[in-house]
Every structure is written in structure tokens, then in C-alpha cells.
Amino acid sequence: MKSLKLLRLSLHMSTVQAARVLAARVTHPEGVSETTWIRWENGKKVIPSDLLNHLEAIRNQLQNALSSAISSREYARCDTDINVPTLSNSDVHTILAYHIQLAVTVMVYAQTGQING
Numbered sequence: 561m562k563s564l565k566l567l568r569l570s571l572h573m574s575t576v577q578a579a580r581v582l583a584a585r586v587t588h589p590e591g592v593s594e595t596t597w598i599r600w601e602n603g604k605k606v607i608p609s610d611l612l613n614h615l616e617a618i619r620n621q622l623q624n625a626l627s628s629a630i631s632s633r634e635y636a637r638c639d640t641d642i643n644v645p646t647l648s649n650s651d652v653h654t655i656l657a658y659h660i661q662l663a664v665t666v667m668v669y670a671q672t673g674q675i676n677g
Contacts, residue, residue: 565601571659584652
């Protein structure tokens with residue numbers, strides 16, 4: 561699935577990180593194996609509907625953070641604003657927040673050549 565890989569790459573994650581962090585949810589708090597993640601990305605395995613909803617919530621969080629940074633043209637801290645209701649593990653929440661922040665920082669730097677914050 562192309563959009564799954566795009567989400568992972570947008571968050572600057574390896575397949576191992578995505579399997580552990582992006583796939584972590586109430587029913588799978590530790591995520592999934594890297595092999596499963598790769599099969600989903602390649603379209604060789606159907607992505608469960610609960611995970612699709614979970615990933616949509618993550619994608620929305622990323623899009624909101626990026627939109628906010630674009631409109632203000634500044635580095636926008638978003639680590640406390642992450643709201644993905646299907647996350648059950650605070651460590652995963654922290655890692656996800658870091659990767660969203662990283663994506664925002666890279667995008668702002670690419671546009672402005674500087675980081676404010």
C-alpha cells in the first residue's frame with residue numbers, strides 16, 4: 561500500500577519503527593512484526609480495518625501539525641497535542657510525538673532554512 565509507506569517515510573521511520581509504533585494500538589500494544597508491516601506496505605497482506613482507522617488518526621495529526629507550521633512558518637511544538645485515541649501505550653505516544661515533531665521540523669527547515677523555537 562503506497563500511502564502506508566508514504567506515511568512511514570513522512571514520519572522518518574524505518575519499517576521496524578513503524579511496525580512497533582504506528583501499528584501499536586489497543587488490540588496490539590506492542591505493534592506488529594516488521595515482516596507484517598512490509599507485507600502491508602507491499603499490498604501482500606490486508607491491513608485490518610481497526611489499524612486503517614488508527615493510521616488515519618495519525619495521518620490527521622501529522623497533517624494538522626504540518627498545516628500549523630506552514631501557516632505560522634515556524635517550528636511548532638506539538639508533542640503535547642498528539643491525540644490518537646487508539647494509542648494505549650505512553651511510550652509509543654512519546655515516540656510518535658517525536659516523529660511528528662521531526663517531520664514538522666524538517667519541513668520548516670526545508671522551507672525557511674532556519675528553525676525557531
